[in-house]
Amino acid sequence: MDVLERIDEQVKGNSVVIYMKGTPQFPQCGFSMRAAAALQECAVPFAYVNVLQDAEIFENLPRYADWPTFPQIYIDGELVGGCDITLELHSSGELKTMMEQAAAKSEAAGG
């Protein structure tokens, strides 16, 4: 499968997914660490992709949604942004709402 198709499948197949350096348990970049922590604080399940473990995604993700840096957070199939935007949405309480709505929608669609 083409790498952009693979990314598209991950983005569309998960209500929330973060592309990060490292994992939520062992982040390897301060910005990835903060973004993943914000998602965890919302207490809604999310998927993650460790871009340090997948060179193809690491190289090609920036052109998938025209976003040059990591981490990247997608909710309900749409790019929300990177660390800064995720933290801003978290501090205003919007992030949890967005994650809950996306999770409910994907559940209604059969997972």
Next chain:
Amino acid sequence: MNRKQRIESQIKEALQPMYLDIVDESYMHSVPPGSESHFKLLVVSDTFADMPLVERHRRVNAMLSEELRAGLHALTMHTWTPEEWQEKGGVPESPPCQGGSKATA
């Protein structure tokens, strides 16, 4: 011009910010001195009104695309209208490095 000056002139020209702060935070990361790799921006501009956050960041990323191709590795930014800036009253501290750029080098 160093990278900070180039970023400054590009943003000033494109966004006419009422306030602009650019900090080279490369010293906080595992890169050699003078790397100009990690930057933090605070851009306060009327041009951001009615523009979603993701679009504001996209605009700044786009105007700095040359720099991002040429060694600008991390760009943390706050892109606010003057009203939002007043409401928030400050910029959060950037996080400490966790070593990931070493892993990809």
